Amino acid sequence: MTVLDRPVTMPPLATGKRAERSLRAVMFQAVLLFALLVGLLTLLVLLVDVFRDGAGRLSGDFLSSLDSRFAARAGIKPALIGTLWLMGLVAAISFPIGVGAAVYLEEFAPKNKFTSFIEVNIANLAGVPSIVYGLLGLAAFVRFMHMGRTILAGALTLVLLILPVIIVSARESLRAVPDSIRHGAVAVGATTIQAVWHHTLPSAIPGIMTGMILGLSRAIGETAPLITMGALTYVNFVPAGPLDRFTAMPIQIFNWTSRPQSAFQEVAAAGILMLLGVLLVMNALAVFLRNKYERRW
């Protein structure tokens, strides 16, 4: 028997899996898996708990009633309307500013200290606690600009909060458009603005929309900044416009959770289910958009 008689087999690429039959290896992996599962399990427990508490309370009446001191009559309508107004304004204001900033930074900004300074600012602002944004809103919009504790002031506060998220994701979408497109446009005698408007931006829109939805998902669940700048927690009227006082869904949930009567726990849970439902729809929309329109260059 020579070496040539032995069958030739390629050893598999080293993956370390062969030696892992020992108890220690299995335990190690099990511990890690356990860590992962605990996190996932907690989410499940949370959802089940909320569902059990609140599903029974969901109804048409719940949607159409105002808040009340009696748990059986409390409804989410003012909070829902308030949230809708807020989100509409936040979307309308943050989109042009966020996309405009991203376009400036990606397509026009020279590589100098000023540009770096803006980028550092964006990174730092993303890490500022949301309650500090509430203090900013209180001082700058409510008091200094005399807007009062209105939907408009609340919306502007939230815009500043989610602006870093929107700018970062819009920049990534713009960056994903290959330079060859820009060069092709410029080579026929277009200005940078024409190239961006007619080619770069349209190709980046799906990614930008996904980023907007993610930003709005964040904004819709924010409570602390709105409370701090003066949103109400007990509202028995429906706001009619941006200059009205208001409440929002997460604030209403907070208020119900804080009430001593245990019946309000169910009402709070019902509100949570609604909020989570809205978030689910938004995120499903984002995933759908991303999958449908993402261009593979």
Added chain:
Amino acid sequence: MTEFGNLLRERQAKPRREPHKVAEPRANLQPVFSLADVSVYYGDFRAVREVTLEIPAKQITALIGPSGCGKSTLIRSLNRMNDLIPGARVEGKVLYHQQDLYDPAVDPVEVRRRIGMVFQRPNPFPKSIYDNIAFGLKVNGLTDDVGGRVEQALRDAALWEEVKGDLKKNAYDLSGGQQQRLCIARAIAVEPDVILMDEPCSALDPISTSRIEDLMFELKDQYSIVIVTHNMQQAARVSEMTAFFTTEILSETDDRRTGVLVEFDRTDLLFTKPSDERTEGYITGRFG
């Protein structure tokens, strides 16, 4: 019959093109570009060193040489596309019809309308065939009879017959060769004076390459053409003048390589009786 099969049949039906005759440079025409000691820098790195060259009008001039010798860098400086690269700058004089291209008063956008460019990889816009061409017309104000101009550009680029049935088709659905002809159509639709081509056929198959070379021949009556190519045979086939570049070490202390112009002559002379031994080494394949 596939598109490829059709192309094959077409080629066999056409008479073989004569190896092109030596064309005399048109004596009554000024050179379209005059370069004097032109160097192109990226930051502090000199990519191209002191090129002096006159590119004749209404002819095809080829720039050849090994990779890294700055041919693409140089051609991009002829329509100020290097402006788009941060840190790029040009020293020396680039004259276009005796006007300084880099004069501060010159508008680069206007430059690029006159001096068009076709790129190495076809880069049509992700839009319809019609819109690809209409965009250039729109931004340059050529909006009278857009449809007619689109058709004429596609005819001039030898693409009309293949796409006339569906101009709304997305450009990305075309084959590579068709996309490149679309890019040529896009460039000529805005009525340039010069067409720069940066290795236009290197991403294409031989049949498409041959069609585009035929196209270049038809175009050179109206446009001055400068083509960068790493394919010597292509340069020999299509161009009247050829410039050969090579690389040199920057200095004793810096062993990065910079591009230099070695020789510039009539194509037939350069390939049969080169004056410089580096040219001879390149075209005989001693180094590449």
Added chain:
Amino acid sequence: MAVPEDAVSLTRKRSRAGESAIKAALLFCASVVLATTLGIVASLAFEAIEFFRAVPFKEFLTGSSWAPTFKPARFGVLPLVSATFVITIIGAIIAFPLGLGAAIYLSEFAGDRVRKTVKPILEILAGVPTVVLGYFALTFITPTILQTIVPGTKVFNALAAGVAVGIMIIPMVASISEDAMRAVPHSLRQGAFAMGATRRTVAAKVVVPAALSGIAAAFILALSRAIGETMIVTIAAGQIPNLSGDVREPMQTMTAYIVQVSLGDTPAGSIAYKTIFALGTTLFLITLGLNILSHRIVRRFREKYE
């Protein structure tokens, strides 16, 4: 037809006045970011300076009693800081091992299908609004802890809040650590495998040490987030300043106090109003410091792989 050679000069700029206006507008949009930073600093500083004119630094930073609306008013911030600290630590004890463990599993052991299923779920967990976690802490975690594990736990207590904060930051720890570990080049792992190492050895002795700076950054950023957290602690940990350190008792954090004031009718010029800005300044400086630290750590200690 091509343009004739003696063509019009190249200097004629087409009328594009609108373009300068557009560029200016875009620059303005980018400057909103700067205005925000400026606004935060100005709003906080303005009121905080006023506050510290009335209340000496020493009392603020070292006083052990927080009672701004009592007579005599006390402005020692230690109870609030201690509560923030305690709850953050509890959260870290929960989130660091679980998050890092999950990240190691996902990065070094899990197959593609598992990863593709699990990561969206972690993202969902990250997207749960904090009011919901606060509700969960108050109505589920506390009763379960009250009943079963820890006798003597009150309705509002720091432990439940800490656990919920931990749950909140698990996804953050997991995803940033996992990114750091994925960034370790395969060649390092392959070298170890080729010597016969098991996956767990590679994970523990090669990947985690190589990704350490990123993991440290993940921990620090998660701490920063936990410190700034408001709704969970407001709902579940109560509104009573408490320096005892007994986690079964209610404790008011800095953020919870700000909410308490904002819910009430504290008049604008009053000292109580100014306290929320003083606390806001403290929060801002702490989180800013942590964020800068995490950035520095990544920059300084990032392994050079080439």
